[in-house]
Amino acid sequence: MPRLELRTEIDSNKEIVFDLSRSIDLHKISTKHTNETAVDGKTSGLIGPNEWVTWRAKHFGIYQKLTSRITEYNRSDFFADEMEKGAFKKFRHEHHFSELNGGTLMTDIFEYDSPFGILGIIADKLFIKKYMTDLLEKRNRTIKEFAESEKWKTVLEKEKYVC
Template structure:
């Protein structure tokens, strides 16, 4: 099962980074290039324990729906979401937040299993792991941008 690990240093309070990371609205901003929209479940605001969201997005020229649910939650240190329904055979995305150098070290672990057996494994090697790494890196870039400026106040209003 492929595993993607990404660490991002952010010069901002851990609570702010944690909340931005679970913001449906910020996720929409970070995935504008895939035309991602929340279409069911929690469709705006901050997602929490046992809540789910269904995303509709265009990847590789095909629109697809993916539903994920928050299955673990310990504010402001950690949360995890897991695919309930979608294109992957399975995935779990862990979000870790540690205080570091007066800011926050955000660490993502994205574990997934592609569908289609050996063809899925080939897709992982050829393009899927790189594609998913780029999506997560862009998401983290947007979290960092908002957290390190006053823009986070546009997102976190609860």
């Protein structure tokens, strides 16, 4: 089972980074290049415990649907989503958040199994692992860009963060 682990340092409040990471709307922005759209379940706003979303996106020239559910949730520190239906045999994406030097360290752990047995293993080595890493890195750059500027206010409810 391939495992990707990405660490992103973000100069922003952990609460903001946590919420941007679970924002359906920000996810759409970060995956614009794949025409990703939320088509069922939670289709906008912040996804939370036991909620699910079905995404429709174009990957490798083919439109696909993938449904994932938030299976674990610990406000501001951690959440995990797991595939219920989709192209992978299975996947689990853990999102970890910790304070670091006045900002946030966001750690993604993404584990997946490709379908098709040995052909899936070969595809992982040839292109899927790199493709998934690039997709997650793009997402994380978008989260960082929004969190480190005032852009986060366009995605999250401003009133929620007023002290």
